[in-house]
Amino acid sequence: MKKYFFFAVLPLLCLASCKSQKSVSASVPARVEDGIIVLETPAREPGQESALGMACDPIDTVRVxxxxxxxxxxxxxxxxxxLDNVEVVALCDLxxxxxxICNSILTSAGLPxxxxxxxxxxxxxxxxMEDLDLVYIATxxxxxxPVAVYAMNHGKHAAIEVPGAMSIDECWQIVNTSEKTRRHxxxxxxxxxxxxxxAALNMAQQGLFGEVYHVEGAYIHYLAEDWGFSETWRIDYNMTHRGDNYPTHGLGPIAQVLDIHRGDKFDYLVAMDTPSYNGKKAAKRYRDSEECLDGDHTISLIRTGKGKLVEVQHNVYAPRPYTRMYQLTGTEGFANKYPSAGIAVKSINGHDYVPQPVMDSLLNAYKFDFVKEIEEKAKTVGGHGGMDFIMDYRLIYCLHNGLPLDQDVYDAAEWSAVQELSRISLENGSMPVRFPDFTRGDWNVVDGFHFAFKQ
Ligand SMILES: NC(=O)c1ccc[n+]([C@@H]2O[C@H](COP(=O)([O-])OP(=O)(O)OC[C@H]3O[C@@H](n4cnc5c(N)ncnc54)[C@H](O)[C@@H]3O)[C@@H](O)[C@H]2O)c1
Incomplete structure (x- = not known):
């Protein structure tokens, strides 16, 4: 019996335990625990504190x-x-x-x-630089x-283009640096x-949709055709990285509706992708490469701590119309932005969208006051129809008034994290991956997502 155990049973037990301890390739230490991949949370350094609701001294003129x-x-x-009370004092590029070109934009506008x-x-x-408050990063x-961390370590606030961070390790770097330096x-x-x-966020916050329990977002944009001559770094990244490589456009607005880390949290994620079809063709055409790790279509499903469902999709290869999906399903109503915007409300007619005039009046009635104030100027200045200007306006408004920013460092980390988390799930047969809690347990401390205003 002893002999049988050593030669037959023991190897099987070893194999089983090796299987359950399968190593997971991740940017931070990771392990499989009860059928879910768990990533290690680094400890806070002495003196490092939560940056939830962090407000900094007001800045009269923001030097950027x-x-x-x-x-x-x-x-x-x-x-x-x-923008008023802003000075563009430095410009940097390779x-x-x-x-x-940027200096001629400034001087043409009558600015130094x-x-x-x-x-x-x-x-x-x-x-x-001594005379600088904010580093705006669009590399x-x-x-x-690397730029954001260096900026914060030198006393500057950082604003980073999307995605903010490209790995879980990078997500922790920005969280830890912001918490340590007390810079946004x-x-x-x-x-x-x-x-x-x-407007839909405001409707959700006012209860028009009841309990919102299923949300969808996406970045579906036919970029493959352009890659040969414009965003060359992007095709290189997608060729070498599997997963949802651009999750934040889809995820940001729906995460705000669900009050992520302000009462709810992303709990775990599973991802699936298709093979690479047009991605491989683009890799061949522009890089003479046979490889493209990014599947043409990637879907990530996230379950929140309260059991709600989040779906995020990525596809930059298909000849199909642009969509960020943006869909909210609640117990009392529904909102959908693409291909054409619509709102359904149970109290009017749960089976159909409300008629266009009703929707127009709803969109008007639920417009935030600050949007009413800045809308006309934003539409004149532009940037994706005005939303880019509203974003810049809000960033500067909050810095002027010493208010917490609309999107904090935990948002940046959570929304960006889907890139590596989806890759990890895909590489492990769509196994669930526990979402890191970048607030380190404080996800339920803040009561809902709100824009801050001076009193
Ligand atoms: N939010 C949006 O709607 C939106 C739209 C387009 C692009 N983006 C994001 O904006 C960023 C830039 O995209 P883009 O289309 O302008 O790319 P781009 O290639 O046109 O510009 C990037 C610039 O960064 C410079 N750069 C690279 N490394 C640098 C460094 N170490 N120091 C200084 N400059 C450096 C490059 O020389 C280049 O001029 C990306 O993160 C992208 O995802 C966001």
């Missing part, structure tokens, strides 16, 4: 430095010429012609030219966090400021 002034950064510089910095590491000099994805780190999720989404 831009790092990364390609397509998106240049458009932001242009928008900033329309390419000096980008600095010249900004100090220029050129080169891969030149952002360090910009962040070290390619891999430089977002906002991800510039402009889709939270689109007009339909903001």
């Amino acid at each position: 430095g831009f790092v990364g002034i390609g397509g998106r950064g240049t458009a932001a510089v242009q928008r900033f010429t329309f 390419d000096s012609s980008r600095v010249d 030219a900004a100090q220029g910095f050129v080169g891969e590491e030149a952002y360090r000099q910009l962040c070290e 390619d994805w891999l430089d977002h966090v 780190c906002m991800m510039l999720e402009n889709c939270c400021y689109d007009f339909f989404e903001m």
Whole structure:
């Protein structure tokens, strides 16, 4: 019997235990625990405190430095010429012609030219400037966090384009640095400021949809055709990274509706993807490569702590119309933005959308007051129809008035985290992955998502 145990049973037991301890490839230590992948939460350093609801001293004139002034950064510089009590004091890019272009935007608007910095590491000099309050980062994805962390460590607030961070480790880096330095780190999720989404958020907050329990968001945008000549870093990233590589446009607005880390939390995620079809064709065409790790269509499902369902999709390869989905289902109503916006309310007719005139009056009635005030100017300045300007306006308004920002560092981490979490789930047969709690247990302390205003 002893012999049988050693030669037959023991190897099987070893195999079973090896199987249950399968190593998980992740940017932070990870393990499988009771059928779910769990990522390690780093301990806070001494003196580091929660940044929930963090407000900093008001800044009368916000002095801004831009790092990364390609397509998106240049458009932001242009928008900033329309903001009051703001000075663009520094511009940084790898390419000096980008600095010249942005300086000509400033001088054409009657503003002084900004100090220029050129080169891969030149952002360090910009962040070290004494007369600077905010570093606005619109580089390619891999430089977002190194610049933001350096900026905060040098006493500056950071605003980062989307996605804010590209791994769980990077998510913790921005959380830990913001908590330690007491500097803001906002991800510039402009889709939270689109007009339909903001009105629908207000409707949800006022109870028009009852209990909202299922939400959908997406980034479905046919980019593959453009990649050869514009966003070259993006195709390189997608070729080498499986998962939802751009989750925040879809996720941001629906996370605000669910009060994520303000009463509810993302609990766990499972992901599935298709093979790469058009992604591989783009890789072949533009990079002469046979490989594209990103599946053409990726779906991530997240269950919240309260048991609600979140669905996020990513597809930048299909010849189909643009959509961010944005769908809310509640016990009393429903909102849907794409392909055409509609609202259904049980008390009117739960089987159909309300007629267009009713919807128009609902959208008007539920418009936030600050949107009413800034809407006309935002539509004139533009940026995705005005939402980009509203985002910049709110960022500067909160800094002027020493208020907590609309999107805090935990939002940046949670919404960006879907990139690596979806990759981990996909690589492990769609196994559930526990969502890191970037608030370290404080997800239920703040009572709902709200915009802050001066009293
Ligand atoms: N929110 C939106 O709607 C939206 C739209 C487009 C792009 N984006 C985001 O904006 C960012 C930039 O995208 P883009 O389309 O402008 O790309 P882009 O390639 O046009 O611009 C990136 C710029 O960053 C510069 N850069 C790279 N590394 C740098 C460094 N270390 N220091 C200084 N400059 C550096 C490059 O030279 C380039 O000019 C990305 O994160 C992207 O996801 C957001």
